[in-house]
Amino acid sequence: MTWHVMLEVVRDGPVPLGAQIADQVRHQVERGLLKPHTRLPSSRQLAQDLRVSRSVVVEAYEKLTGEGLLESVRGSGTRVAAHADTRIRKPVVLVDRAIPPVRFNLLPGTPNPVTFPHREWGASYLRALESTRWQGLGYPPLLGLDQLRTELVAYLGRVRGVLGSPDDTMVTGGFAHALGLVCAALRELGIDRLAVEDPSHDRQRQFIEENDIRTVAVPVGPEGLEIEPLYASGVRVVLVTPSHQFPLGVPMSPQRREELVRWARDIDGWIIEDDYDGGLWLEQRCRHLALQPTGPDRVIYAGTASKLLAPGLRLGWMVLPPELTAVMERVRVRRDLGCDGLMQLAFADFLRSGLLDGHLRKMRTRYRSQHGRLMRAVERYLPVATLVGPVAGLHVFAALPAGLDEEALVTQALQLSVLVKGGRVFHDRPHTARPGLVLGYTALGESGIEEAVRRIGQAYERQPGGVRRAS
Template identity: 55%
Template sequence: MALHMAVEVVRDSADSLTSQIQEFIKKEISEGILRPGTRLPSSRRLAGDLDVSRSVVVEAYGQLVAEGYLEAAQGAGTRVVGHLDSASVVPALLDEGQVPQVRWDLRPGGSNTPAFPRREWLRCYQQVLQTADLSHHNYPPLAGEPTLRRELTSYLGRLRGVRTSPERIMVVGGFAQALGLLCPVLPRLGIDTLAIEDPGHPGQRQFLRESGLPTVPIPVDDEGLDVAALTASGARAVLVTPAHQFPTGVTLSAERREALARWARDVDGWVIEDDYDGGLWYERGARPLALQRTMPDRVIYAGTASKSLSPGLRLGWLTAPEPMLEQLLRTRARHDLGTETLTQLAFAELLRTGLFDRHLRRLNSLGRSRRDALDEAVRKHLPGAEVLGPGAGLHAYIQLPPRADEGALVAGALRHSVLVRGAAAFHARPRRDAPALVVGHAHLPRSGVAEAIRAVGAVRRW
């Protein structure tokens, strides 16, 4: 059947044709223009109508199938998913707005935080309210409260091996603000492209694209970032998650760390280290130290309390060499007046008293128990699948057998009241040969982890 579909593409856009087709179809579905069950033109027909290579449309359709927007069946063509209405399918997959009512939500993200230390936080906040003087009710220092910067220097040094000083730390509103400050600073240093990990965080990719800083995806393998590919890219700045790569969970190997340090020296480059897990490491054995300690003059190290406490606090920090920090502070001065004082002081008190360390130990104990339950459930209900990476953070990466249909598994799980994300959504360059699931599990009880994976296993197709 020679179906037609109106699709708008711009050939001189910075976004690839594949990306434009994907985003256009997503928007049409979200606005109810493409209704559930609507059959789309074949990839060959649409490619001909748009005068593009068929592979462009095949990749776009494949990504949308993997993300759950479309479904494809042999002999029946490609259609908009029919099991959800248009008002619910898109927000569920974009992690925005309303989501379907499900029993088990396995998406990684803010709602995945296992526990907030209410009693300890209240104790520290009350202490701050009782002792804060008039200066603490004025506008905060742009770099952050000195008390917190001192505590962070000690904490990051002993926990992560970070080489810094209070004068080289800035308190920010989470990693998003740190990245937002870097986007205008890097071009002023002659850096016009930022290399990013692939797979990586789709939200960060979108954030960088909308900030006007071009990105180039660099593949990740079982040793972490492919530094040879980074070198070949010509980029002079890279954003990495070396301790616990997001989303695959792999740790950057010692050899790759050395290679990355050589790359930074050779190209006069910058490494942005996103240490997003915030001390959540429950793998037996020592956690790898920060990449920053091996080249403090080339690394902008950033951390956050979003995973260990709450993303709602909007509390993060970065440390950078003095010239870079000065540039970041000047940029920040044009946008805001600093981070809220009382939250900073309460967190400093949590660090000073050791209550934060105690909280981390409690979280890591919970995380280890739930990761063990996940490993066991995957072995039992998803034969041939493997949980990659060490036990850390709030999520895990389940690599599926090559023959698995990732998109069908995600859609089938939703019909069984399990909301889970496929790995395709995290790839900048679609790969249908590496099916996987990205599972937020740390917020569930052990029994919940087992039941959710059992439900996913009930619809597996391999």
Template identity: 40%
Template sequence: MRTVRQDHSAADEPDQGGRAIELLVTLDRSGGTVEPLHAQIERQLREGVRGGRLAPGTRLPATRELAQQLRVSRGVVVEAYAQLTAEGYLATRRGAGTVVAEALRRVAPPRPAPLPRTVPEDFHPGMPDLAGFPRAAWMRSLRAGARDAPDAALGYVDPAGATVLRAALARYLGRARGVAADPEQLLVTSGLQQGVALLGRVLRRRGVRRVAVEDPGFLVHRAVLSNCGLEPVPVPVDEHGLRTDALAGVAAGAVLVTPAHQAPLGSVLAPSRRAALLAWAERNDAFVIEDDYDAEYRYDREPVGALQGLAPERVAYAGCASKVLVPGLRLGWLALPRTLYDAVRTEKTLDDLGTPVLDQLALADFVERGELDRHLRRMRPRYRARRDALVAALAEHLPEWRVDGVAAGLHTVALLPEDADEAALLAHAKRHDMILHGLSWYRVTPGPPGLVLGYGALAEPALTHAVHRLAAVYDSLPAAR
């Protein structure tokens, strides 16, 4: 992608105050498109005019300059400008070069004003559809658990978790996630976050000082690890997940990854990188902490299985009910290497003596009766439809934003034009009662601006409306376009 910043005072056209304009023109030279270069430029300028990014009267870069910056021959730009002039999008103004046609001022659709707010809009990443929680089925499981539990189950029991739940989870994780899970290696936690905290403390006691984390990655994990006295070491992520080549020089006793659906970028750890990650762990006698927070939701194919299945003695697997059901349950689980199990169990004992048992029994019943599978079967198409609606609305209202990541989970990432001011957009949106989540929140190393857009909690009409408003907010951002 090439952003062309043009200051006409320096161009071959007369200076009219030196106002700088920016053209975002992307040329695909990969051979993956049959669209000639001039047509690509034409299309993007046309969209820019139609979408209001290039307002009537805006002066365009001189043909020579644009050609130079896009590394095409001048004739290509001349052809594009001529075509758009013939179509009425551009005009040649004496002394000012090529401008967006003034005539369009009269016909251009008015920019949408920020719509009045009806409901609070929050693209909360990772928030599931709370209204979709299967209350009746959960109540049945709660009742069954409370009714059938022997008295002994209600006393101080194993802090690692109720036996029936560990057995149910072992079966479920084995068949649904490819986890090699013996109930004896499973430990029930209060949400996934507690699992990371328990592991962090155990690793620290074993002498680990540094834990490699994905950058960008889930900020809460970094905070939890720091809180355990560990230093999170950022390792970059790309469209194939964690850059395992960048791990080579990292002296860390563990690495925390989200292989099935990278949080937040949404990439899937490539097979070669899975192998490289495990080899790195083996070489360094380090552990991998696998955060498998939302892997059940994959919309274009079957989810990839857990990394843990490949190396159960190297990988500490962490999962939770927070996405497959709701976060308020605060239920999570760990499948642990044998070498860590007792120490983690001790930490859990010291924390809280175990997770509330009636909730554990309810979850065991819920899983064993197939209710979790039924719930997932019901929710997958719902979330998929929401994702599709979000992506379609973004393409329509904010075509210059780029949606990234595989079709999975409860959030997607929108990369903004390189020169967009993410912080200003977040602040501006907040003034319009819209809560956005910036990609910079997830980053350790600064990078291109973006948003992490959760769609799980918003039905399609609400999502479409929210994107419409988001576009209006973005348009009204001073100097956004």
């Protein structure tokens, strides 16, 4: 199929032909005439349309790709980048905060929607629709459909080392739904406090408090959650991200895992494991399995499809200690009537057919490449930053020099159309924390990553004491 775009060139003018093409495409993108994801003609086709040398078009495309306006997708040609929409419009409201319109969104935990396996997922959903009699159309069991719970147990055991049975596995509408159910169960058990990592996800802390459970911050060290302060806190339940701590990225050491499970057994307590990006370990070595097999009688294991596929699916799961399954069912019957049956059957098919394994294999390759691009961009444009943690997940923590005004840097970056979160917002006492940035890198193409970091480098240079990088 040939694609067409309205461009004209002046052959006898003072501006080179390649610059004319780049200027016109840039202008059309900025005016919103060429929208994000719009496919452009091949360099050969556009050269024929304009009657110019193909090298002229290639030069223009490469220039715009370097600026982050275009991206080249193997097998799909050249497209307008997803982040290239610069029109002024109403902010998008996400949960309880407004996201301003920007070209470069570096918020953590955002998979690129372009990578969603539409064809494979559609095939699984169609098979679920064609095969169901009534299970996918009636009220599902509160724990979830047998087919999905059976596949989840097999998959989680094979990939994450999780020990469990379908009878103690519960399907949820994502992690927030699961956490709300756990908070309700804790209140039923007479527990009104929950320890959280410091730093940890600010929205999770707020969510827990809104569910009438008080949070107690426990510091995270190089090996993970500190155990002595946990004992001293007097709490009986803790929420952790042991495989890839959020936001610092450090994995919990094997010794610390043993100590944490010992704590839970010593005080008759519970550990909530948020394995939020399990399956997206990108390093070729030192792969960390779940914490749950270290103490399946004490760990509530929770995961979701949000980072693996897309948050819009609203699919999550918990593998529960058998002792807690009955109370979780009692709590749930008062709160909802289960999750979408057809979605459960589709996801069961997606797991059973190996399609999730194949998809994640592709994503790990893609994300490794993007992570490498991010590291090179930080080294070039923001050399004062130190990237913390292994190559894993959908974000990287970049530690910045002490004394830097993190809030001013984030604000200046926003003025340059880069949306990024500072690290201090995730701390219980932000003013005492070292400044840093949490860089979500998977929602942008590689050219977008480099341009976004370049602009953050510009924002840093404008701060008091910001050192101009070498040219």
